[in-house]
Amino acid sequence: MGSDEMDRTASLLGRRFVLREIRLAPGTTNIPAIAGAAARPAFVLLDLEEDRACRIATALGNAPHIVVFEATVRSRPCPAPILALRLPGERRAALIQSAGVDTGSVHVDEWHDTLTRFGAQELNERYLRRERTPMTGDSWAGWFAAKAATETALRLDTVSRHAIVALDGPSFDGHKGVSLRFDVSGVLVQPVYLIEKGTGRGKVLKEVS
Amino acid sequence: MKSLLLLPPLVCFLAAAQANPGPARRDLAFVSNERSGTVSVIDTAKDEVVGTILTGGRPRGIQWAPDGSRIYVALSDAALQTEGADEGVVAFDVATRKRVARYEAGTDPEQFAVHPNGRRLYISNEDAGTASVTAVATGKVLATCLVGIEPEGVAISPDGRFVYVTAETSNTVSVIATATNKVIASFLVDPRPRAAAFSPDGRRAYVTAEIGGTVAVVDALKHRVIKTLKLPSGGKPVGIVVSPDGRTLYVADGRGDAVLVLDAGSGQTTATIPVGRRPWGLALTRDGTKLYSANGVSNTVSVVDTETRRVVRSVRVGEGPWGVAVR
Secondary structure, three states: OHHHHHHHHHHHOOOOOOEEEEOOOOOOOOHHHHHHHOOOOOEEEEOOOHHHHHHHHHHHOOOOOOOEEEOOOOOOOOOOOEEEOOOOHHHHHHHHHHOOOOOOOEEEEOOOOOOOHHHHHHHHHHHHHHHOOOOOHHHHHHHHHHHHHHHHHHHHOOOOHHHHHOOOOOOEEOOOOOEEEEOOOOEEEOOEEEEEOOOOOOEEEEEEO | OOOOOOOOOOOOOOOOOOOOOOOOOOOEEEEEEOOOOEEEEEEOOOOEEEEEEEOOOEEEEEEEOOOOOEEEEEEEOOOOOOOOOOOEEEEEEOOOOOEEEEEOOOOOOOOEEEOOOOOEEEEEEOOOOEEEEEEOOOOOEEEEEEOOOOEEEEEEOOOOOEEEEEEOOOOEEEEEEOOOOEEEEEEEOOOOEEEEEEOOOOOEEEEEEOOOOEEEEEEOOOOEEEEEEEOOOOOOEEEEEEOOOOOEEEEEEHHHOEEEEEEOOOOOEEEEEEOOOOEEEEEEOOOOOEEEEEEOOOOEEEEEEOOOOEEEEEEEOOOOEEEEEEO
């Protein structure tokens, strides 16, 4: 949904981007092929586990007009220009710890389909209507990746990681009620949600950040 | 892997228009109460509630007909995002307070503008990502314009030539030329644009960006942002109105429980007026001496003396006051 919405935004403004989303089967390691495929597109979104994301991002280097988003948990530094949309594992653990709840009964996620405030209801409904499945933390990250990349390109005429992370770089609206930015290490600073595990998709206990 | 489609050109689909309703001018403020499904009527001479109209559903956007005969209210189903039979823009006769018309407006209609000639409504359709142009006389949709993602605020220039439609997700403003009912331009503003307002001479427009914490100053003839005003730290602007002389902007800082006063020339914030909780819609009396803010959480309307910049009265209305229209 994110790529379509952002293509529509670009079209309204008289621009056209090609956004490629690369999803590889587990174990695929043909990095040169991926790098070749990414030689021309404006954006490359990676949704991979940490090691491969880092290796691919390293192979892609700092090619102009390429930005790499990681939608998975980053637990150790990657020298490549990765932007992380999901919290590092240790940060999640710390948030659960500080909430003073039974650590086995809750988890932290970047989104939940029962959120309603700050335009979340509208986003959830739009996603459900279109994709016929509730928006999860993963799907929110994918939607936000496309949004952040497109907005950066439209505002700054570049999609370099440096531009996005720069202190005077853009802020983003992720339908969380606050302005979102990436910190200097490339991790998105954002409110997340403490979710009680249970039947179905669980229940949001509270927002934490 | 996906290569994306280029959207169709920025064209709306046309038909015709006509007719004008009758006269009547009163000094009244109409306040939409989204949680109680009512509209409160305030006599602006006494600043007292003198009546309540039951609308049902979830009333939000509210506008006067230019001749003062009708009040229009955007009504959505009380259950969020659920299409209901009563959804649309409904018209009430000001004299009788009776409902006299209903206009189609897609799912969950929120904001709209009335053309100065009274003949057309411009309505943002949030889910469809469109704005529709509707004939008041016939109720017929004359044109449907493709605008940004999640359209919200709608404002029309004083001369009726341009309609600005903000879009919350794409952070865009689309410009509809009313002569052709086509989108003739779109431009970016800061994150989560909410409301737009034109200066009385029509040369400037102002667009609030809630998450950006800014107000964009727009050249309303060239449709370009010429300056972005950063509000005091933490400001989350939503509703906005411009004084009749064009010199002052009043901005509802929803989460700051205040109305910010900005000098339109310098862009400086010159005052912060504490009002009720969560102000959203704002309206000025025609002479600009009083400002009304609909305070969504405290269920009040604050009446501000614009000279002293102080709240002179707090009027209890229905639950969840959202919009206010004065004339």
